[in-house]
Amino acid sequence: MAGIKHILVIRLSAMGDVAMTVPVLRALALQYPEVKFTVLSRGFFKPFFDGIPNIGFYEADVKGRHKGFGGLLKLYRELKKLDIDAVADLHNVLRSKTVTRLFAFNGIKTATTDKARKEKKALTRAENKIFKQLTPIVRRHAQTFAKLGFPIDISVPVFPEKHELSPDVLTVTGEKSGQWIGIAPFAQHEGKVYPEDLMQEVINGLAENKSYKLFLFGGGTKEIEVLNSFANNISNIVVIAGKLKLQQELQLISNLNVMLSMDSGNAHMAAMQGVATVTLWGATHPYAGFAPYHQPQENLLVSDREKYPLLPTSIYGNKKVEGYEDAMRTIKPETVINRINDILKKDA
Numbered sequence: 001m002a003g004i005k006h007i008l009v010i011r012l013s014a015m016g017d018v019a020m021t022v023p024v025l026r027a028l029a030l031q032y033p034e035v036k037f038t039v040l041s042r043g044f045f046k047p048f049f050d051g052i053p054n055i056g057f058y059e060a061d062v063k064g065r066h067k068g069f070g071g072l073l074k075l076y077r078e079l080k081k082l083d084i085d086a087v088a089d090l091h092n093v094l095r096s097k098t099v100t101r102l103f104a105f106n107g108i109k110t111a112t113t114d115k116a117r118k119e120k121k122a123l124t125r126a127e128n129k130i131f132k133q134l135t136p137i138v139r140r141h142a143q144t145f146a147k148l149g150f151p152i153d154i155s156v157p158v159f160p161e162k163h164e165l166s167p168d169v170l171t172v173t174g175e176k177s178g179q180w181i182g183i184a185p186f187a188q189h190e191g192k193v194y195p196e197d198l199m200q201e202v203i204n205g206l207a208e209n210k211s212y213k214l215f216l217f218g219g220g221t222k223e224i225e226v227l228n229s230f231a232n233n234i235s236n237i238v239v240i241a242g243k244l245k246l247q248q249e250l251q252l253i254s255n256l257n258v259m260l261s262m263d264s265g266n267a268h269m270a271a272m273q274g275v276a277t278v279t280l281w282g283a284t285h286p287y288a289g290f291a292p293y294h295q296p297q298e299n300l301l302v303s304d305r306e307k308y309p310l311l312p313t314s315i316y317g318n319k320k321v322e323g324y325e326d327a328m329r330t331i332k333p334e335t336v337i338n339r340i341n342d343i344l345k346k347d348a
Helices: 015-031 041-051 070-079 094-106 119-126 139-146 166-171 195-207 221-230 248-254 267-272 333-348
Strands: 006-010 036-041 054-061 088-089 109-112 181-185 212-216 236-241 257-264 277-281 300-302
Touching: 006 094, 015 036, 015 139, 015 267, 041 248, 054 119, 070 094, 088 139, 094 109, 109 139, 109 277, 166 248, 181 195, 181 333, 195 212, 195 221, 195 333, 212 221, 212 300, 221 236, 236 248, 248 267, 257 267, 257 333, 267 277, 267 333, 277 333, 300 333
Parallel strands: 006 036, 006 088, 036 054, 088 109, 181 212, 181 257, 212 236, 257 277, 277 300
Antiparallel strands: none
């Protein structure tokens, strides 16, 4: 759109949601090289956007100087100095709405991503459930930019080149040989986590192939203990949790041949880099629109809805439904192993 040269893009959290904005912004940067985009997000997520042309980054310190309404006013005054011409609110929560409205009150064009809250409620409710595919969030974000006058084509994605592994990453991973598999067995909510005994079967089954090297992702003392138990001193399994910073993890992920993840941020971190990503779905479902970007249907392994017809029970996996604790056990370890083997055969 004529006159718009600088767009503020707001997406404050969480990790997976921020990662899902990356393919959209990459497409925008390529299709509108004359426009500058500044991402407003938490400083932790800055590495997601490194290397994308005409993308800047501004840290929202929501727990510090930008906390509360007064902090958001301060943030707005800081952002005004950047000569913003338009605002794309990809978050659509109270904080982002406040900043967006402050710009709108001062005559700046704005657009906000529709989060489809009614449709999501219909998809997850127990009675009168409407089980249908909702518009993927990546497409919803693209629609937001179209409202500002910047339609984009995301049907043919462009992914970054594989990162060169830095010496500090190579110290943990070793030089690449054979095929590398990332496994991220955790998620924020229990309803999205594959049972540990079944995950152990998957890991053991894959590790039998000595041309594979497995990297286990996670964080925090408890998760690292579980990962070390999974690894069980097997020679071709490396626990990377706690050993790499986010930027270094992104280097490693870009060099994977496949990532196995729950419905969680790691899946989106892999998909945004064009890595084949297999996801396991328990209380949640890809129909909500949060499937990893540009992944085929066969990579989305879902729990059995014939046995558990109330699935999905929630969007985020945070709602417990009695009798549904074992829903993910309907995803058999051999199904997971076979899918990963099939991907790696094609990638060989």
